[in-house]
Amino acid sequence: MPPAGSSRGKVAHGSILNDSFGDYRVKSQWQSTAQVAIYDERLSFAELGVYEPHFDFSDSEAYKAAITAVRERQKDMVSSKTATICPADWTVDGSKSKGQAMVNRQTRLTMRAFNNECEAAIANTRWNNVNAMEKRIQTAAKQINSANESMRLTINDTYVALKLEELYLTHEYRERLKAEKEERAEMARAERDEKKLLAEAEAAEREELRFQQLLEKARSEAGVDEAKIAELQAALDEAHAKTERARAMAEMTKSGYVYVISNIGSFGEDVVKIGLTRRLDPDDRVRELGDASVPFSFDTHAMIYSEEAPALEAALHREFADRRVNDANLRKEFFRVSLDEVEAAVERLAPDASFFKDRQAQEWHETLARRNQVLTDMIKASDEFPAEL
DSSP: OOOOOHHHHHHHHHIIIIIIHHHHHHHHHHHHHHTGGGGOTTSOHHHHOOOOOSOOOSSHHHHHHHHHHHHHHHHHHHHTTOSEEOOOOOOBTTBHHHHHHHHHHHHHHHHHHHHHHHHHHHHHOOTTTHHHHHHHHHHHHHHHHHHTGGGTOEEOHHHHHHHHHHHHHHHHHHHHHHHHHHHHHHHHHHHHHHHHHHHHHHHHHHHHHHHHHHHHHHHHSTTOOHHHHHHHHHHHHHHHHHHHHHHHHHHOTTOEEEEEEEOHHHHOTTOEEEEEEOOSSTHHHHHHHTSTTSSSOOEEEEEEEETTHHHHHHHHHHHTGGGBSOSSOTTSOEEOOOHHHHHHHHHHHOTTOOOOOOOOOHHHHHHHHHHHHHHHHHHHHHHHSOSOO
């Protein structure tokens, strides 16, 4: 225990309260300058490292509840005065009560400084700086403890860990919110497809009924050409098959088409998309993907109908899992793989399916031709231009 004494007590009181936090302010200013890069979005994400999730909650509400719980634990530590540790029994002017008042004032300053640093870090955390914000909290604790070293006052490691837990939870909560937004968009698209499928099934039934009525009328009339009856029968059979397919797809949630498409003009040679659609006309989905969001249309290499479409799609995805273009979002179903390899996988997993390796890519080839023509014209013009006037 530090000895009591008015002169020493006053010196300790003045130096600890003023000098130490004056020291911290200088360090804090240096720290703020050194950490400017934390807020600089141009900072390479690779330099910050890859964030590994600490939790595995299923939805955003679970994260929100966990954030509330960790904040309550922080409040409990502050209320019980265990957020900081000061083993020294200080006296000021020979008075233990004055010494305790000094410790309390320093503790309040310590908590205010540390909590402000943590709040700023947590509020500003994003996908590309979460590791830097983690380091910021740890550095703040270290520097504040260093500023309080003469007083032997430190921030409890458990309290620092709770602040880091809040940082991780907040970051993962925001990422979960983004994922849920994407899931809702995907569910809305699936719902639209489902409604369209039901409407197509109803339309197919009406078409079948129309041909049925036309055929019955033709048969009932005298002198109708047999060729006409055969033509109507063929149309009826085709309409019936379409109705059956539409009914099956509307009733069976696992039936659908697995497609393999590419877009050489937009993504290059060896990039394919392997997806699933439940639309009665699966080409509608391909045309939709090739809308204004990409500069060129997609080429279709396989359109495989399956009553277990999700399982077939998942099997193809597993084949090329190590060559996903986007490892962060598995809903982006693009793979960097050659058509030969995809064809081989399709032959194994869906032997009866057809596969076409030809790429029409009409707009892309027309674009290349126009560029080559411009280049040829420029070269020709330069050759015709005299070297001297």
